Amino acid sequence: MKLRQYAIGTGLMAMGACAQAQGSVALYGLLSTGVAYVSDAGGHPLFMADSGNLQSPRWGLRGSEDLGQGMRAIFQLESGFSLKNGAAGQNSRLFGRQAYVGLSSSAGTLTLGRQYDAVPQFLGRIETAGNAVSVGDIDNAFNSFRVQNAIRYLTPDFGGLKAMAMYGTSDKAGDIANNRAYSFGLDYERDGLKLALAHTTLDNPASQDNAAGAVVGDYGTMFKRSLDSGAGVRRQRVTAAGGMYTFGKAQVGLLATDTRLSYADTSDLRINNYHLNFNYQVVHNTYLGAAYLYATGKYSGGQAPKWQQFTLFVDQFLSKRTDIFLIGRYQRAMGDAPTAAIFGYPAAAGRDQIVVTTGMRHRF
Numbered sequence: 188m189k190l191r192q193y194a195i196g197t198g199l200m201a202m203g204a205c206a207q208a209q210g211s212v213a214l215y216g217l218l219s220t221g222v223a224y225v226s227d228a229g230g231h232p233l234f235m236a237d238s239g240n241l242q243s244p245r246w247g248l249r250g251s252e253d254l255g256q257g258m259r260a261i262f263q264l265e266s267g268f269s270l271k272n273g274a275a276g277q278n279s280r281l282f283g284r285q286a287y288v289g290l291s292s293s294a295g296t297l298t299l300g301r302q303y304d305a306v307p308q309f310l311g312r313i314e315t316a317g318n319a320v321s322v323g324d325i326d327n328a329f330n331s332f333r334v335q336n337a338i339r340y341l342t343p344d345f346g347g348l349k350a351m352a353m354y355g356t357s358d359k360a361g362d363i364a365n366n367r368a369y370s371f372g373l374d375y376e377r378d379g380l381k382l383a384l385a386h387t388t389l390d391n392p393a394s395q396d397n398a399a400g401a402v403v404g405d406y407g408t409m410f411k412r413s414l415d416s417g418a419g420v421r422r423q424r425v426t427a428a429g430g431m432y433t434f435g436k437a438q439v440g441l442l443a444t445d446t447r448l449s450y451a452d453t454s455d456l457r458i459n460n461y462h463l464n465f466n467y468q469v470v471h472n473t474y475l476g477a478a479y480l481y482a483t484g485k486y487s488g489g490q491a492p493k494w495q496q497f498t499l500f501v502d503q504f505l506s507k508r509t510d511i512f513l514i515g516r517y518q519r520a521m522g523d524a525p526t527a528a529i530f531g532y533p534a535a536a537g538r539d540q541i542v543v544t545t546g547m548r549h550r551f
Contacts, residue, residue, distance in 0.1 A: 207236070210252030210260070210481045212551075216245050220270040221512075225530065238270040240544040241318070241502075241532075242329075245284055251291070261296070275514070277333070280402040286364075296341045301333050305351050305372030305385035306427050307442075311441045313383070313429040317464025317478025318514050319498045320530040323409035325458050326444035327387065332405045333417015334368045343433055344522035349379030355383035355401030357390075364390045366400025379433040386426045393419040409528060410458070414486055422449040429462075436468035458484040472504040486522075492524030498541040508550045516542045 223237040238244060247265035254260055266286035277283025287300030288493040303311075307330045314320065324331040334355040342350045355368035371384030392402040393411055411420055429442035431513030442462040450457045463477035480496040500514040518527040520538040527540035534540075 193318070201400050210250060212248060214246070214251035216244075217242055217548065217550050218270060218447055219546065219548040220244070221544055223542060224437045225529075226536055226541040227527070227539065228533035228537035233533065236465045237270050237546065238545050240514070243276065243284075243313075244268055247282075247285070247328040252372060257289060258292040260288070261291050274346050276287060277532050283405070284330075287337075287339075289339075293343060295343050298337075298339050298341075300337065301335050302337045302339050302353065303330060304334050304353060304368065304370035306370070306387050306425055308351060309372045309374040309383040310429050310442060310444075313431050313442045313464075314462055315379070316431065316438065316440050316466060317385070317476060317480075317498060317499050319464065319478040319480045319496055319516070320379075321444060321462075321480070322458065322482040322494050322496075322528065322530070323412055324530055325408050325446045325448075326460060328427065328442070328444065330405060332392075332402055334370070335403060336399075336401055347375050349374045356468075357397060358399040359397045360492050362397070365393050366394035366397045368392070368401040373473075378531045383430070383432040384428045385413050386424070387423075389420070389423040391419075391421060392423060396421070396426055397543035409534075410456060411447060413454045414456070414490065415453050415454045415488060416452045418450045418452035418454070420448050420452045423447070432534040438466040438515060440464045444534060455487045456484060458482060460536050471486055474502045476502070476505075483522075490523040492520070493522040494524055494527070495521065496529065509547065511545075511547045513545045515545070515546075 220238050220493040221240050223235050225233040226256060235236055244292040245267050247263060249263040252260040263285050264375045266282050267284045268274060269276060275382045285301060287298045287302050289296060289298030306327050310329060320329045328402050336356040336358055337353050339353040350373050352371045357363050357365045357367040359365045369388050370387040375382045389402055392406045394400055396461050424447045425444060432439040444460045447457045460482045462480050465472055468478040475519045478498040484492045495517060496518040498516045500512060502510055502512045504510040516529050518529050518540050526535050527538055528534040529540055529542045532542050
């Protein structure tokens with residue numbers, strides 16, 4: 188009897204120790220859906236249900252455990268999905284948005300897994316503040332793809348200044364540059380001012396013989412094939428810089444990105460995107476915003492496509508976690524650009540496209 192009581196007591200003590208060691212785990216998510224009108228979708232007007240027309244739906248788990256001496260174990264698992272049909276996003280991955288584990292201390296944070304590169308990490312907030320994504324999201328500021336096999340280090344905050352470096356391995360023996368990625372950036376945020384600079388390089392991101400590399404499946408920019416022969420991207424380099432300033436009830440942001448694509452057929456393309464956005468809090472729960480996007484490109488063959496896009500939006504919060512919104516976008520293709528193509532919607536048959544979306548967003 189005493190042996191049995193001792194065994195039960197020992198078991199309870201072990202369970203208590205495990206419970207203390209678990210630390211904290213939080214469930215979170217975001218739902219965003221509504222309807223959209225597209226003036227020209229391949230030559231015809233379109234009225235459609237729309238999932239993620241303000242932010243992409245997601246749910247996730249994040250947690251940490253105190254390891255003592257100022258060190259913590261951390262993790263994050265985040266899944267994207269469509270509210271139209273419940274299907275998993277990011278090419279049907281279970282945790283396609285983020286999936287990593289790591290250590291954090293006063294010396295910084297080291298994480299391993301599927302993660303964001305420095306461009307969306309440091310500059311994505313400036314772009315999405317105006318609800319105007321770069322043409323084809325060619326600079327990845329809107330997170331069209333993530334980096335797998337990634338080892339990422341984030342420095343501590345030094346008076347508002349942080350730096351990040353990341354390397355995504357190819358995982359291919361004897362060919363370390365076949366579908367690898369590396370990225371680094373700087374971010375400064377203090378007293379209403381945010382400044383950021385970032386760079387990302389992808390080597391052979393559309394690799395046909397390395398399905399285990401750094402960028403797989405969700406690399407889908409509209410410029411992933413060369414204009415001359417349809418060859419895939421051999422190298423993509425993105426450099427981005429931007430700033431945002433909040434003063435009183437107003438906020439203004441400016442972002443510039445330079446993307447260079449080198450194709451397997453030796454041709455190349457360079458596209459510069461310039462964003463200007465302005466937001467204003469009309470009353471405590473209502474925000475108005477406007478954004479202007481100008482994109483200019485140059486192919487090695489001489490073609491020079493250009494686009495302009497204007498965005499107006501109103502966002503009203505019904506509570507801290509729920510808001511409703513109305514967004515209007517107009518894009519004009521110019522130069523050698525044959526068609527308008529507002530990101531996230533079917534491309535137009537002509538040079539002009541209007542997209543009007545309305546819906547609601549809820550966070551939990």
